[in-house]
Amino acid sequence: MEETIISPDGTQEYFINMGPQHPSTHGVLRLVLTLDGEIIEKVEPHLGYIHRSIEKMCEKDNYRQIIHLTDRMDYLSAHMNNHAVSLAIENALEVEIPDRAKYIRVIMDELTRISSHTLWWGVMGMDLGAITSFLYGFRDHEYITEIFEETCGARLTMNYNVPGGVMFDIHPNFVKHVKDFIADFKTKLPEYDTLLSGNVIFLERTKGIGILTKEDAISFGVTGPAGRASGFSNDVRKKEPYGIYDQLDFKEILYTDGDTYSRYKARIDEMWESIKIIEQLIDNIPEGDFQAKTRKVIKLPKGEFYQKVETARGELGVYIVSDGKMNPYRMKFRSPGFSNLSALDRMARGGKIADLVAIMSTLDLVVPDIDR
């Protein structure tokens, strides 16, 4: 029996399990909450319920095969994960990839970001009790999924990047469909604001809740929109541009409040920026190869290689240690979700259980990413 602490007024703090099968944890994440009444005193995440040892599996696979495993980490940012590994391999091999592939990759990345954020928006509304928003969010998410399906052949786990470029050329309809989507989405995104952003109930539940200071964001390594909402400028696309991000005109979204509402706003604004990026690229995809020639059997030179990209959740780092063989000696992913989760305790302390749900939604946790 665990010892219970009874305070002088006769009340006692108690422990409650949130998850692993709790709908608002969006996956099998178990949080052990220490509560005083409804006030949260401590949040302790317990991981391991969906651990698939992806890093270990990478060690047995060759460099072409690794990429398809990364789809399954943060499945809502599958293209960015693929992109990160491909870039790491390309940098190590020192191959120059064709411009066409670079353009396609960035367009795909930004489409993924929009699709991830639309889904997040819908789910966030649902977590806070607004069921309709889920349907609206999913509608736009599905539109992009269809575009992916047409060009890449799969809806979620695309495995579209290969070392040296992309797997197939874009589908003949791709440009038209993306343009249709952008035109459509520009009329749909203001709806998001009408439905949630201005809603009083929503504002009451998000403003001033779960504040993360800039110092905490930096010390916990909270990246992505969650970190930028606290004023921590960390956009990898700006800081260490990869692909063709250095030639593009877009803003890094920064807020300073660090509360749940800022994190929400940061993501909504990011969608507008992504639209801007896609509009700059979609008409100018250069002609040419979509894949650089690489050897059939890829062997990386001895050494360590690191590449980071900005996924929909934050900074994803790929670290490859190579001993010159066909498969990596060690592979490590620095996943954004894991670091973002670590700040949850700091943000939720002193709040109510209902606030915890709101905070978790704006952290946008994808559990397979936390628990590779």
Add this chain to the structure above:
Amino acid sequence: MSAIGNYFRSIFSGLKTLFQGMAVTGYYFRNARKEIITQQYPDNKDTLRMYDRFRGIVVMPHDENNLHACTGCSACEIACPNGSIEIIAPRVVDPETGKKKKVINQHIYHYSMCTLCNLCILSCPTEAIVMDQTFEHAVYDRSLLTQILNKPGSSLNPNVKE
């Protein structure tokens, strides 16, 4: 600002945002025909076409004479990250040239272990296997997910260059 004033103000702004939200719902209610996006699956099964590149399952096409293009080279087996493909291709003596060469006996495909990554299709030198666009693959017994892709009695298309 008095507390009472605040109280009423929040009620009014609450109502206002409520109606704004309802207006969005109302728009879709009125324009249901234009904005409809759902499909009536499975009622539309006959007309439902998946995209050409859709990856549903690995299959080996055979022509009308039961000929396929698989030479038994094992490239797909090596390319597969999950060990979903097993090639049984013993070396037999070619009666014409007298040389030993691989002939496919069984191309075994474990759908239960396949992640539909497309690497096997890319690796095949003769395009003997392709992705099919079907997507309803639920079965009652796990063993049914292991398939032999080359049909019984089939043989290599003689036009295929190795």
